[in-house]
Amino acid sequence: MKRVSPTLHGRTTSEAWKPPQIVSPCCETVISSSKLSNWVSKIKESSFSGRWQDVLSLYNDMNKAGVRLTEPSLFHPILKACSAISLAHGKSLHASVIKLGVESSTSIGNSIMDFYTKAGDVGSTISLFGCMKIRDSVSWNILISGQIDHGDLDQGIRSFIQARATGFEPNVSTLVLVIQTIRTLKALHEEQKIHGYMIKTEFLAISSLQNSLLSMYADTTMEYAQKLFDEMPNRDVITWSVMISGYVKTNKNHLALQIFKEMLSQSGPEPDEQTILSALKACTNLKNLITGRTLHGFIFHKGFHHDTFLGNSLIDMYSKCNDTDSALQSFTEIPLKNIISWNSIISGLVYNEKHSEAIHLFDTMQNAKIDPDAVTLVNLLQICKHFTDPLICKSIHTVIIRRNHELNDLVVNTLVDTYAKCNLIFIAHKLFSLINIHDVVSWSTMIAAFTYCGFPHEAIRVFHEMMIDSQHKPNAITMLNLIEACSYDSDLKLPKSGHGIAIRLGFASDAIVGTSILDMYAKYGDIMTSKKVFEMISNKNVVSYSAMIGAYGMNGVPHSALSLLTEMESHGVKPNSVTILSVLSACSHGGLVHEGLSLFRKLTETLEVKLGVEHYSCLVDLLSRSGNLDLAMKMVEGHEKGGVSAWGALLSGCRFSFNERIAEKVASCVLEMEPNNSNGYMLASNMYAKLGSWEDVARIRGLMRDKEVKSVAGFSMINVNNKSCRFVAGDRNQVLLDEIRDTIKELHEFMKMDH
Structure with a gap:
């Protein structure tokens, strides 16, 4: 043959x-x-x-x-x-x-x-x-x-x-294609079958196929990727990069940096630009400034500092770590800046609320003949929200039209939101109505815009229009905006309607929406319904627990707040700084001095939660409310973290237990620290008024006039003709006056009736 x-x-x-x-x-x-x-x-x-x-x-x-x-x-x-x-x-x-x-x-x-x-x-x-x-x-x-x-x-x-x-x-190229396809389909069963086939046919010994298989697992389950990685005797730079990137994508940034450090400690391949980009992303997500700076030095040592992508990542890392000076320095060191470089630094300045600096940098960008893109314009609109200047908003709108960005969904939705923040709600709604096809983001933005400008019923009307549009159904953000609009009502009728809609659409058990609903009921004083809503949340997290603890404290049930803290820890949910602040606030308003001090000491000793200015201020408030002014004074003077807010809390506490020596010193310190802030003057004035010291009240009021400090009046919210209105002390709004006068007259007639 x-x-x-x-x-x-x-x-x-x-x-x-x-x-x-x-x-x-x-x-x-x-x-x-x-x-x-x-x-x-x-x-x-x-x-x-x-x-x-x-x-x-x-x-x-x-x-x-x-x-x-x-x-x-x-x-x-x-x-x-x-x-x-x-x-x-x-x-x-x-x-x-x-x-x-x-x-x-x-x-x-x-x-x-x-x-x-x-x-x-x-x-x-x-x-x-x-x-x-x-x-x-x-x-x-x-x-x-x-x-x-x-x-x-x-x-x-x-x-x-x-x-x-x-x-x-199959040949190697086909097998790589098949692995990439299974990776795209995220078919775990097929992943394991192809892995077994490669072991049997000895294809697994080929480096490119090993890395393809590792990338496939990294996209679906890092547990399998880690096992394969541990079994690989020969690891190249792609192998290490896949593992670091995989852990970053799954938000396990600590493990990503651990792998990166392991790579550096071995005598294997050196990290390339892609490896360092992933490590920088991990530092950014963790806001780990120390490791980020170390990486910056490593980049210089390896000669990668001319790489534009790495430079842009450094800007982002420093910005997210609130180090704008280093972000600006990294920006200046990039030899060939692209539009992403400019957007990164402007976005970083906006993120750190350096709005004036961001505007100055945008002027520099224009002088350098760099045309703004959609991301640049969105950043400018964020600046505009801060200044709430209608003229700036309209100017940016003209640039958007000239640059043909009016069809960009992100830009238009941000523009609608910015007009609302500038109290130009009718322009915002007109712009919204010109959008050819509304998506869930544009609907949600318009609902939020009407709510922000005090038109909750219009916001609810837009929501109903969205429900009629069968193409787009609300998401969690839409429901949050709807719940906020319903919260504007003076009674519980609308809030309960919003709650009912959330239940029908299956959002009541969602952690974010459920937390918003329980917080809404708590503000209305309906703590029992808040508790029921909390119990309905299927995936309770630290935010849900913190909101419920805050609800107990707000409604005068401090013991329940402390019990929930214990329950939270027993379920393996670690409290954060917001949780602790809510508990301390509950202790303060409930008079639980011993419990509050005990919790504060425990946290100070264990360092489980990082304590900030607000925690010290809350403890000072707890002590001063209970009459421990001397101890509160020692704490304010002994801790730099206290700041003006702690002095203000102590001044507020002087109303409950007056000590002339302490009160005079505290009032003097508060007014010296913030001479142009009305809060200190109002606290001092109210304290003297409660004590009947009218001469001191007049003196404080005189200081305010001399320094031309304007106080912001408190307000109540009521419904007038299906529109939420703010009722401010001394308001001369004729509609409000007439409505209130008629209501008082009806009440007076009712009281005179013979029952």
Whole structure:
């Protein structure tokens, strides 16, 4: 039996080159084989050099000479030329193959399949594959790669499974494609099957396939990725980068930095720019300034400081760590700044509320002839929200129109929100109505805009319009905005309606929405309903617990707040700074001095929660309310963290237990620290008024007039003609006065009635 050996592209030795039959179109004179040999060598040479036009020209010359092309090795370069230049020429060649009767050749069929695949005609590839009598591994590789490359991922995997049943052996590139496809589909079962196949066939020893498999696991479950990583004896820079990036994407930034440090400690490959980018992202997410600065030094040491992407990441890292000076320095050190560099530094300044500096930098950007993009304009609108200047908002709007960004959803939604923050709600609504297709973000933004400007019923109307629009359903953010709009009502009618909608839409058990609802009921004093809502939340987190603890404290149930703190810790939820502040506030308003001091001492000793200014101020308030002014005074004087807020809390506490010596000193310190803030003057004035010291009240009021300090009056909110209105002391709003006067008259008449 004759042995047939496989060769490249599935061609066998039985298909070795034979001199083609060369017949003149007018007679049966045979063309010399030397001329034919010359054509063949020129075609192969031109194909090797990528001169595809020369290949087709030579092929046309052969056709004109009447050469019947039967040599399989020539079809592949000619079809490659057709792929690069002319689909029509390729189809014509396919027709010639059929006429010549050589379509049964596996290698020629593979070349034609490859041509159709590269031309994007996967349908023809599949048809040709179905007609082939003999298929080899090349045939299956072309089919599977074509299906995957052109988006039919599921069919590509099915073809791979079908091919495996026939004994197909994939090549490395096809196997990489299959792994990437399974990674995209996130099919864990298929991931484990392909992993097992690679172990059995010893493909796992190939570095590129190991890294592809590692990337696949990193996208689905880092536990499996870590196991594979631990088993890999040879790790290159891609291996380490995949692990670091994987942990960053899954928000396990501590583990990402741990892997990075392990990489540096070993004598293996050096980190490249991509590895350092992932490590910087971990520092940014953790707001780890110390490690971030160390990485910055490492970047300089390795000579990567000219890399623009790394420079942009450094700006972002320093900005998120609230070090704007270092962010600006990193910006100046970037030799080739792109639009992302400018956006990163402007965004960082906005993030740190350095709005004036951000505007100055934008002016510099314009002077450098850098055109702003959508991200730049959104940052400018964020600045505009801070200054609430309608003129600036309108100016940015004109720039948006000139730059053709009015169709950008992010820009338009931000513009609607900015107009609302500038109290131009009617312009905001007009802009919203001009949007052709509203998405859930635009609906939510408009609801929030009406709520912010004091039109809760309009906000609710927009929500109803959104519900009529079947294309977009509300998300958690939409529900939060709706709950806030309902909270504007003076009684519980609208809030209960909002709560009912949240239940019907399945959002009541959501941690974010449920927390907002329980907080709403707490502000209305309905602590029992707050508790019921809290119990309905399925995935309680630290925010939910903190809100419920705050609700107990707000409504005078401090013991329940302390009990919930214990319950929270028993469920493995660690309190944060907001939780502790809520507990201390509950102790302060409930008079639980011993419990508050005990909690504060425990936290100071264990350092479980980082205590800030507000915690010290709350403890001072607790002590001063209970009459421990001397101890409160010692705490304020002994801790730098106290600041003006702690002095203010102590001054407020002097109303409950007056000590002339302490009161005078505290009032003097508060007014000296913030001479232009009305809060200190009002606290001092109220304290003296409660003690009946009217001369001191007049003195404080005189100081306010002399320094031209304006006080911000408190207000109550009531509903007038289905519109929420603020009722401020001394208000001369005639509508409010008439409504209140009529209400008082009705009440007076009712009281005179004989019951």
